[in-house]
Amino acid sequence: MRKVDPDKYEAKRQQILKAAIACFSAKGFHRTSTAEICAEAGMSPGNLFHYFPNKQAIIAGIVDAERRDTAAYFADAIKADDLFAELLGFMDIVLALAADPAYARLALDISVEAMRDADIGQRVARNDAEIQAALAALIAEAASRGQADPGLEPAAAATWIGALIDGIFGRVAVDPTFRPKDQAATLRLLITRFLGPRGR
Amino acid sequence: MRKVDPDKYEAKRQQILKAAIACFSAKGFHRTSTAEICAEAGMSPGNLFHYFPNKQAIIAGIVDAERRDTAAYFADAIKADDLFAELLGFMDIVLALAADPAYARLALDISVEAMRDADIGQRVARNDAEIQAALAALIAEAASRGQADPGLEPAAAATWIGALIDGIFGRVAVDPTFRPKDQAATLRLLITRFLGPRGR
Numbered sequence: 001m002r003k004v005d006p007d008k009y010e011a012k013r014q015q016i017l018k019a020a021i022a023c024f025s026a027k028g029f030h031r032t033s034t035a036e037i038c039a040e041a042g043m044s045p046g047n048l049f050h051y052f053p054n055k056q057a058i059i060a061g062i063v064d065a066e067r068r069d070t071a072a073y074f075a076d077a078i079k080a081d082d083l084f085a086e087l088l089g090f091m092d093i094v095l096a097l098a099a100d101p102a103y104a105r106l107a108l109d110i111s112v113e114a115m116r117d118a119d120i121g122q123r124v125a126r127n128d129a130e131i132q133a134a135l136a137a138l139i140a141e142a143a144s145r146g147q148a149d150p151g152l153e154p155a156a157a158a159t160w161i162g163a164l165i166d167g168i169f170g171r172v173a174v175d176p177t178f179r180p181k182d183q184a185a186t187l188r189l190l191i192t193r194f195l196g197p198r199g200r
Numbered sequence: 201m202r203k204v205d206p207d208k209y210e211a212k213r214q215q216i217l218k219a220a221i222a223c224f225s226a227k228g229f230h231r232t233s234t235a236e237i238c239a240e241a242g243m244s245p246g247n248l249f250h251y252f253p254n255k256q257a258i259i260a261g262i263v264d265a266e267r268r269d270t271a272a273y274f275a276d277a278i279k280a281d282d283l284f285a286e287l288l289g290f291m292d293i294v295l296a297l298a299a300d301p302a303y304a305r306l307a308l309d310i311s312v313e314a315m316r317d318a319d320i321g322q323r324v325a326r327n328d329a330e331i332q333a334a335l336a337a338l339i340a341e342a343a344s345r346g347q348a349d350p351g352l353e354p355a356a357a358a359t360w361i362g363a364l365i366d367g368i369f370g371r372v373a374v375d376p377t378f379r380p381k382d383q384a385a386t387l388r389l390l391i392t393r394f395l396g397p398r399g400r
Contacts, residue, residue: 163367170366186356
């Protein structure tokens, strides 16, 4: 048996996930075949199977990659001087992602898959719980520094930030006139009035 | 040919929609057969066919019934003395609907169907556009009476109320710890700070 170089193995996995994201974003999850993912990644189906046994495992890989990205993002954000500015900056990133049709389509496909498949559902719920915890920690620390309203319960405030994030993707899905970036100023005003330092 | 009594015809349609909602809420849209809807409505498949040619037409009927209910609701709401209180009251209704597992499941099924089926998608988008217009009208009139912040563009404010509504159903779908009614006070605070009369 060949020895597996962990770095090479991980690099190959990332290459497949990147190819899969490109395919799913263009055609949707259900209309993409593993053969198309292989073609995009430039590898044989037999080789792909060493990394992901099926399409479901690829989706799980995408969800888990997002988990690592989000954890890294918030680990960095909490070190900033102005945590309220960090929160607003995070929402700008969400608006930019929602404005990207490829990302928005993939996000919608994943949430539908989470309803159908218990394993994907659990992974998505775990990511969501971690985002909620990170937002609550950011808001709590901001409040302790006088950068956010200390009168709000951080977890409750994080819940409504989470609802706004879900709602941004909801608007993109249902309202063809909704342009996420055009609404950035009103969202900033909403969040600032809701939980910014009072009197801002 | 028999003459059709329009009132009886409409009553029968409503009876079928009610039976279908009960079935869909219990088992989901895709796992419900038309035979089960017939059994629930107490009629033969041949008879059902006179009212709805297929399951898709029944979903369309449910979406259109919601359209009429929403129009009637807002036609009434705009007559109230305190329009800001009406807006808060509407959000309480949304929270109560989201807290009802049967309603939340049906709402989720319909939004998935809206993505797959162009006709359902158009009907859902039309309902959404009408809710957005009704919210914007309510907010504009509230602002003109000093019951809401006149500094906000009503359509932009309505967009974010719409995002919050979508987000409430998003939270229900992904976060098992989210209890819509427990979050009512924080939502009222958010909306009041966002667009209530300034200084409230």
